[in-house]
Amino acid sequence: MKSFFKSVLANIVAILILCAVFFFFFIMMLVFSSMGGEKAIIKKNSILTINLKTNIIDSPTEEQNDWFDIKSQNKNVLIYEALEAINKAKTDDNIKGISIEADDLHAGITQIDDLRSAIEDFKKSGKFVYAYGNVVSQSSYYLGSVADKYYLNPSGMIELKGLATEVTFFKDFAEKYGIGIEVIRHGKFKSAVEPFLRNDISPENKEQLSTLLNDIWKNTSTRIASSRKIDTAQFRTVVDSLYGMIPEQSLKYRLADKLIQKTEYDEMMKSQLNLKEDDKLNKVSLGKYISSYADENKSGDKVAVLYASGSINNGDEYNEIYSEKYIKYIKELQENDRVKAVVFRINSPGGSANASDEILFELQQLKKKKPLIVSFGDYAASGGYYIAMAADKIYSEPNTLTGSIGVFGVIPYFKDIANKNGIRSDIVSTNANSQYYSSLNGVTPYGVSLITRSVEGTYKRFVHFVTQNRKQTFEQIDSVGGGRVWSGVRAKEIGLVDELGTLNDAIKFAAQKAGLTSYHVASYPKKMSPFEQVFSDLNEEDISARVIKNKIGKANYEILQQITDKKLQSEVKMEMPYQIKIN
Numbered sequence: 001m002k003s004f005f006k007s008v009l010a011n012i013v014a015i016l017i018l019c020a021v022f023f024f025f026f027i028m029m030l031v032f033s034s035m036g037g038e039k040a041i042i043k044k045n046s047i048l049t050i051n052l053k054t055n056i057i058d059s060p061t062e063e064q065n066d067w068f069d070i071k072s073q074n075k076n077v078l079i080y081e082a083l084e085a086i087n088k089a090k091t092d093d094n095i096k097g098i099s100i101e102a103d104d105l106h107a108g109i110t111q112i113d114d115l116r117s118a119i120e121d122f123k124k125s126g127k128f129v130y131a132y133g134n135v136v137s138q139s140s141y142y143l144g145s146v147a148d149k150y151y152l153n154p155s156g157m158i159e160l161k162g163l164a165t166e167v168t169f170f171k172d173f174a175e176k177y178g179i180g181i182e183v184i185r186h187g188k189f190k191s192a193v194e195p196f197l198r199n200d201i202s203p204e205n206k207e208q209l210s211t212l213l214n215d216i217w218k219n220t221s222t223r224i225a226s227s228r229k230i231d232t233a234q235f236r237t238v239v240d241s242l243y244g245m246i247p248e249q250s251l252k253y254r255l256a257d258k259l260i261q262k263t264e265y266d267e268m269m270k271s272q273l274n275l276k277e278d279d280k281l282n283k284v285s286l287g288k289y290i291s292s293y294a295d296e297n298k299s300g301d302k303v304a305v306l307y308a309s310g311s312i313n314n315g316d317e318y319n320e321i322y323s324e325k326y327i328k329y330i331k332e333l334q335e336n337d338r339v340k341a342v343v344f345r346i347n348s349p350g351g352s353a354n355a356s357d358e359i360l361f362e363l364q365q366l367k368k369k370k371p372l373i374v375s376f377g378d379y380a381a382s383g384g385y386y387i388a389m390a391a392d393k394i395y396s397e398p399n400t401l402t403g404s405i406g407v408f409g410v411i412p413y414f415k416d417i418a419n420k421n422g423i424r425s426d427i428v429s430t431n432a433n434s435q436y437y438s439s440l441n442g443v444t445p446y447g448v449s450l451i452t453r454s455v456e457g458t459y460k461r462f463v464h465f466v467t468q469n470r471k472q473t474f475e476q477i478d479s480v481g482g483g484r485v486w487s488g489v490r491a492k493e494i495g496l497v498d499e500l501g502t503l504n505d506a507i508k509f510a511a512q513k514a515g516l517t518s519y520h521v522a523s524y525p526k527k528m529s530p531f532e533q534v535f536s537d538l539n540e541e542d543i544s545a546r547v548i549k550n551k552i553g554k555a556n557y558e559i560l561q562q563i564t565d566k567k568l569q570s571e572v573k574m575e576m577p578y579q580i581k582i583n
Contacts, residue, residue, distance in 0.1 A: 040292040042094045042284060045273045048085070049099045049283040050143070056082055056107035056115070058347040058377045059307030060527045061319050075287040078523065079111045079377075080305065080503055085290050086118040090125045096273055097128035099283065100147055105140040108347070108378035109216065110397035112139060114502050116146045116223065123148070128272060132265045133158065133256075141244070141255075145224045151265050152256035158244030160255065162221075163213045167205075169195045178416030182443045184455045185408035185483070193408050208484050215487035216399045230254055302522045303510050304339045305503070306330070312351030312359070312383045318525070321348055323355035329524055330362040334369055339522070341371040341514035343506045344391070350382030353407060353458050360465065363390035371513040375506035376400040376497070381485055385496075389465040392513065395506040396488035396497040403496055405466060406483025407459045409451055413442035470495055 055076045057063060063076045077085075089095040098119060105112065123129055131144035134153045141158050144150055152158065174181055174196065181196040194205060201209070225235040234253070243249035250256040260268070270281050284292075306329055310320030317325065333339050344363065350356070366372055367390050374380075374391035381404035388394055396402055418424070418440050425440045436447035443451070466477045472495060480486070480494050491497045499505070511519050 039294075040284075040288045042092070042289065042292050043282050044094050045096055045275065046094050046282045046284045047097050047099050047269060047273075048089045048095050048289055049101060049285055050105075050115075051101045051283075051285065052103060054102065054106070054286055056105075056111045057309075058108065058111065058345065059309035060523060060525055061307065061321075062309055063527060075285065077286050077290065079107075079114060080521070080523070081290050081294075082286050083114055083118045083502075083504060085286055086115070086122050088293065089289065090122045090127070095127070095284070095289075097130065097269070098122060098147075099269065100129070100131035100144045101133075102140045102143070103134050104137045105143055107139065107143075109139070109220070109399045110376075110378050112143050113219075113397055113399060114504075115143055117502070119143075119146050130265075130269065132262060134262075135159075136244075142220055142224060145227045145255075147227075149257045150228075150255070151258050151260050151268075152247055152250055153261065154247055154259040156247055156259075158250050158255055160224075160239055160244035161242060162239050163217045165209055165213065167195065167201055169199050171196060171199050178414065178418070178420055180413045180415055180442050182411040182413070182448060183408070184411075184448065184452050185406065193410055196410065211490070212401070212485055212487055215489055219398050219487075219489065228254055300338075301514075301516055301519045302336075302339045303341050303343060303507055303514070303516065303519050304333050304336075304522050304524055305343045305345055305507065306333060306524045307345045307347075308359075308384075308387070309345075309347040309377070312348060312355045312387070314352055314355045314358075321351070321355075321359070323352070323358040325525075326359050327362050330359070330366050333524065334366045339370065340516055340519065341373065341510035342366060343373045343375055343503070343510050344388070345375045345377060345503055345506075346380045346384050346388055347377030348381075348384030348387075349379045349401075350384045350386070350404065353383065356383035356386045357461070359387045360390055363387065366390070367392065371510055373506045373510040373513070375501075375503045376402060376488065377503075382406065382483075386462055386465065389469040391469065393499065393506075393509060394469075394497045395499050395501040395503075395509075396491055397502065398488045398500055400488035400491070402486050402488055402491035403480070404483055404485045405459075405462055405477065405481030407455050407462060408483075409455055411437065411443055411451070413437075413439055415441055466496075 053075055056079050057076050058079055060078065086098070089098070100119075107115070119129055129147045130149050130151065131147035132151045132153075133140065133144060134156045136144065136152075136156065136158045138159050138161060141160055173179075183193045183196055185193050194202060221235060221239070222232075224230075225232055228235075230238070230253070238244070238253045238255065243253050244255050247256070247259055251259055266281050270277075270279065273281075275281065306326075308321045308326065312321045313323070315322040315324060333342050363372060371392055372390055374388040374394045376388070376394070376396040377400065378397075379401045380388060380396065381401050385403055385405065423440070425438065427435045427438070427441075429435050433444065433446055433450075435441075436444045436450065463474055463477050463481060466472075466481075467474055470477065476495075480496065486494065486496065488497065488500060492500050507521055
């Protein structure tokens with residue numbers, strides 16, 4: 001028995017030592033990753049490469065290191081830094097050209113627009129731009145088509161198919177399983193709630209979706225056809241017939257210039273650079289190139305870019321747009337004397353009406369002290385548009401999903417399904433409306449009336465701020481509001497934005513308005529180190545969410561979150577009904 005206890009104790013001690021060693025190495029790994037690497041040195045005859053490992057993100061808050069997905073080797077690069085890198089490479093003698101090698105590009109539609117424009121400008125230097133693909137997504141081809149030459153694998157394909165959207169409806173499902181849904185909305189185009197009310201797309205929603213998709217596709221397809229020198233009518237035939245799916249057809253209809261293997265592609269670039277057979281082809285990723293010249297200790301006047309990406313919520317978390325956190329950021333920028341102007345970069349489909357209102361108020365205070373210019377990314381809709389209403393000037397990208405000036409509330413309850421399963425409830429209360437809402441019994445008639453007043457009041461407040469900023473009447477804004485989403489091009493035509501332009505255009509105008517001739521651009525919020533990210537909100541709920549997200553995928557997790565997250569159900573919302581991605 002004595003030897004048994006000794007053996008058990010020895011095993012326990014061994015396990016504890018093993019856990020301690022593992023924890024030590026885990027901490028050291030985080031610390032070293034937080035310190036960052038040495039500054040990269042760019043050799044002669046280098047090629048700036050945009051590849052599969054490059055994630056283009058809009059905001060530092062999107063840069064989440066997921067320790068539950070250790071297989072990922074992707075490098076996140078801010079869109080502004082990527083554009084700055086391409087511009088710098090234009091005059092860098094060590095960079096001889098750009099190679100686009102991304103079959104599936106991790107970037108939004110407006111980010112690809114900006115990358116394309118930057119590469120078009122790069123080509124003016126006389127340096128080459130080539131692209132290579134295997135199984136190429138539509139978004140990747142949109143970027144790659146800007147190249148001087150596009151090379152495709154002999155067994156590859158280009159998924160060039162145009163745009164479509166599919167709307168899922170839950171009305172029959174809810175009725176079948178006894179789930180009641182009370183919906184209050186303002187705006188015939190506020191289609192975020194349609195899946196709970198109908199079994200098909202309403203004429204109003206079909207109209208706005210058709211207009212929106214055709215606007216975006218017109219901008220996108222025109223640029224592809226122009227770069228590839230394909231007649232507009234022929235290009236439509238190529239897309240309608242899915243000719244890009246067959247490599248020989250891709251070659252015949254000028255989507256690709258040559259069918260070659262990747263090794264042959266690399267050898268072709270070596271020949272272009274007059275390298276010897278034994279010489280190594282030196283490819284430099286965007287992230288590595290940025291690290292070769294990045295300097296965080298810049299002095300002097302600043303134009304601050306405050307990034308706001310994701311849904312808008314109440315709270316104090318780092319990721320997405322949480323009101324308490326952004327109020328702190330805005331006040332810091334307001335009080336920082338070195339910050340002479342602020343560009344507010346919005347990439348948001350909206351969210352909480354209350355949180356949006358809090359952020360807008362603080363931005364209005366900031367505007368009283370220094371210029372505030374707004375730049376739109378992929379989305380600036382509903383609450384995302386609302387928080388732009390403090391701006392001196394608003395820049396939108398042509399393909400930005402803009403507007404969605406509308407408000408709604410969705411209140412689920414489970415009376416029928418509960419009753420079918422023998423669950424009932426009685427209520428004891430002190431006042432007439434102590435229980436105006438119950439998950440079992442739904443909303444009382446007075447509660448519906450009250451929430452309707454709240455939705456209508458929020459809509460009027462929304463339109464009020466838009467009329468002030470856009471200098472239009474209530475009737476003018478209401479006629480283009482009602483929850484309708486517009487492309488950036490249309491938004492410019494109807495006066496919802498001031499200019500079509502990039503983030504860089506907004507920065508230049510902010511500097512000009514502040515009277516700056518010499519300045520540097522500072523990004524806010526500051527990037528969190530991997531160490532800070534892991535331990536900032538390491539709790540059971542967060543760990544569970546990350547595990548589930550990694551298991552079922554980001555897109556499926558977002559759908560699950562819409563159904564289960566109490567924060568997304570408990571208040572009046574300013575939110576866009578869908579997201580559009582060019583895959």
